[in-house]
Amino acid sequence: MMIGLDIDGVLANFITPFLQMLERRTGRGSIDPASVTDPNFMQHPFLTKEIVLECMEAVSYDPEFWRTLAPLPTPEQWQALDQIAGDHDIVFITHRWVRDTYDISQVTCDWLRYHGVADPIVHFTQDKKSVLVRELNIGLFVDDRHENCQDVATETDALVLMPHRPYNQEFDHPRVRRIQQLDELFDYLSDK
Numbered sequence: 619m620m621i622g623l624d625i626d627g628v629l630a631n632f633i634t635p636f637l638q639m640l641e642r643r644t645g646r647g648s649i650d651p652a653s654v655t656d657p658n659f660m661q662h663p664f665l666t667k668e669i670v671l672e673c674m675e676a677v678s679y680d681p682e683f684w685r686t687l688a689p690l691p692t693p694e695q696w697q698a699l700d701q702i703a704g705d706h707d708i709v710f711i712t713h714r715w716v717r718d719t720y721d722i723s724q725v726t727c728d729w730l731r732y733h734g735v736a737d738p739i740v741h742f743t744q745d746k747k748s749v750l751v752r753e754l755n756i757g758l759f760v761d762d763r764h765e766n767c768q769d770v771a772t773e774t775d776a777l778v779l780m781p782h783r784p785y786n787q788e789f790d791h792p793r794v795r796r797i798q799q800l801d802e803l804f805d806y807l808s809d810k
């Protein structure tokens with residue numbers, strides 16, 4: 619089976635350094651991750667759409683930001699991911715922005731390789747992820763953003779798994795399966 623994995627929020631801890639950047643920009647002190655109840659910060663008490671976009675743009679031009687993201691899976695989970703790559707085809711699908719000042723593809727692939735993904739294939743898109751999921755005939759898709767999960771669940775036949783995060787807690791969709799741990803992905807595949 620073809621498996622499509624998102625990177626940020628699934629494999630890479632994006633939110634912690636991004637909140638640190640927002641803290642520096644706003645000067646409002648520490649931002650509680652629990653206060654971010656949706657991935658676009660729309661309902662946040664003091665973070666505005668403008669400041670979030672400004673920080674998104676800033677990190678998109680900063681290769682160091684992406685290079686130094688902490689991994690979310692444990693070493694055992696990276697190993698399990700590598701093992702399933704033997705039986706299945708894994709592709710990574712990300713909305714990371716491509717800039718001409720550096721090669722985000724190189725940075726992303728190096729990061730994945732560093733964590734044990736032998737030969738990563740990464741697709742960068744600004745389109746809806748369902749387009750690639752359909753084109754690549756992906757049967758299992760994992761993403762932390764509920765908009766992406768909803769899009770893929772609605773537009774394709776892929777099974778959609780959504781790791782539980784504070785910012786997707788309010789989302790519920792009959793075709794999106796919420797998982798607490800990445801192990802649930804491995805358990806599902808071992809039954810196949």
Ligand SMILES: [Mg+2]
Pocket residue numbers: 624625626627628761762763
């Ligand atoms: Mg994500």
